[in-house]
Amino acid sequence: MKMIRPLLNFAERFPLAHRYFGGMASIIALHRVGEADPSRLAVNEEMKISPLVLENLILGLKARGHQFISIETLWRHLVEGRPVEKAVLFSLDDGYLDNYTQAYPLFKKHSVPFTLYLTSSFPDQTAKMWWFALEDLLLSNDEIRLSSGQVFDASTQQDKMDTFLAIRRLMVSPSTEGRQSDVAKLFNDHSVDWLAYSRQHALGWEQVRALSEDPLVTIGGHTVSHASLAQLTEAALVQDVSGAHERITAVTGKKVEHFAYPFGGRNEARAREFSLLKSLGLKTAVTTRRGNIFPRHKDHLTSLPRISFDNSVDLSILGRPSFPRLVTA
Numbered sequence: 001m002k003m004i005r006p007l008l009n010f011a012e013r014f015p016l017a018h019r020y021f022g023g024m025a026s027i028i029a030l031h032r033v034g035e036a037d038p039s040r041l042a043v044n045e046e047m048k049i050s051p052l053v054l055e056n057l058i059l060g061l062k063a064r065g066h067q068f069i070s071i072e073t074l075w076r077h078l079v080e081g082r083p084v085e086k087a088v089l090f091s092l093d094d095g096y097l098d099n100y101t102q103a104y105p106l107f108k109k110h111s112v113p114f115t116l117y118l119t120s121s122f123p124d125q126t127a128k129m130w131w132f133a134l135e136d137l138l139l140s141n142d143e144i145r146l147s148s149g150q151v152f153d154a155s156t157q158q159d160k161m162d163t164f165l166a167i168r169r170l171m172v173s174p175s176t177e178g179r180q181s182d183v184a185k186l187f188n189d190h191s192v193d194w195l196a197y198s199r200q201h202a203l204g205w206e207q208v209r210a211l212s213e214d215p216l217v218t219i220g221g222h223t224v225s226h227a228s229l230a231q232l233t234e235a236a237l238v239q240d241v242s243g244a245h246e247r248i249t250a251v252t253g254k255k256v257e258h259f260a261y262p263f264g265g266r267n268e269a270r271a272r273e274f275s276l277l278k279s280l281g282l283k284t285a286v287t288t289r290r291g292n293i294f295p296r297h298k299d300h301l302t303s304l305p306r307i308s309f310d311n312s313v314d315l316s317i318l319g320r321p322s323f324p325r326l327v328t329a
């Protein structure tokens with residue numbers, strides 16, 4: 001049934017149109033922090049936000065009177081019904097190496113708490129980071145041929161981007177079930193060195209342990225495999241979620257109580273997933289559905305919205321009058 005929501009909820013439905021950082025809190029979702037490399041494919045580079053932009057974002061929010069809190073503090077405020085205003089939370093998804101080398105020093109410098117939602121196969125170096133392997137294949141070939149006979153053009157930069165997106169759809173879309181093996185065979189035919197990608201891009205367990213020992217950092221779960229949970233059976237979902245938590249706890253000695261859904265959109269995290277995560281005893285779980293946090297989220301602790309930031313972030317959203325002088329590198 002379609003519900004007509006009152007106009008008063010405009011700010012909740014369109015947080016960006018109305019107010020970027022509104023409600024009682026906003027959870028910012030980031031993936032990577034680093035300078036974009038123009039010689040690479042934009043589709044992967046867009047996962048990055050530059051250190052300069054991140055630092056200016058922190059300074060701009062501070063200047064506007066926002067307070068930085070942890071996910072644990074937000075959870076406490078929500079369940080206890082205690083008011084908090086203008087709170088901002090930072091989160092980093094997946095477990096990229098630059099989270100430690102680029103993001104952590106900045107958060108530390110400004111005493112900003114953050115949550116790292118970790119896919120445990122990243123530090124375990126068992127993740128197949130196919131998006132980097134595919135990028136390399138596209139950058140060094142003029143066409144991509146699947147064993148099914150399907151041929152993709154990769155002659156121009158635009159063709160490479162289009163082909164990347166077409167093959168990504170084969171990898172992640174439920175409607176293409178069974179086609180993943182075609183792509184797996186492609187990587188096999190090119191003898192992709194998966195371990196090399198993990199070493200280059202993924203956090204190691206030593207770094208995860210070091211981060212977990214800093215009171216500024218919360219290590220949250222993001223599954224073992226980074227599969228879309230909506231595509232898994234209930235048993236497989238529990239295994240994928242809990243397996244990562246057990247791995248993280250074994251290394252950090254801390255219980256995992258906060259979680260982020262892989263992909264986290266409307267097709268990957270729905271009612272079944274929200275209630276399963278709740279039944280697993282998680283305090284909070286965040287999606288990539290866009291929105292700010294309001295007191296009513298007390299009843300939706302395992303489906304909290306976030307605001308995703310990438311390379312295209314425009315800091316003018318913070319408002320010029322209160323915006324401090326830009327830090328220059």
Ligand SMILES: [Zn+2]
Nearest residue numbers: 093094262263
């Ligand atoms: Zn992710």
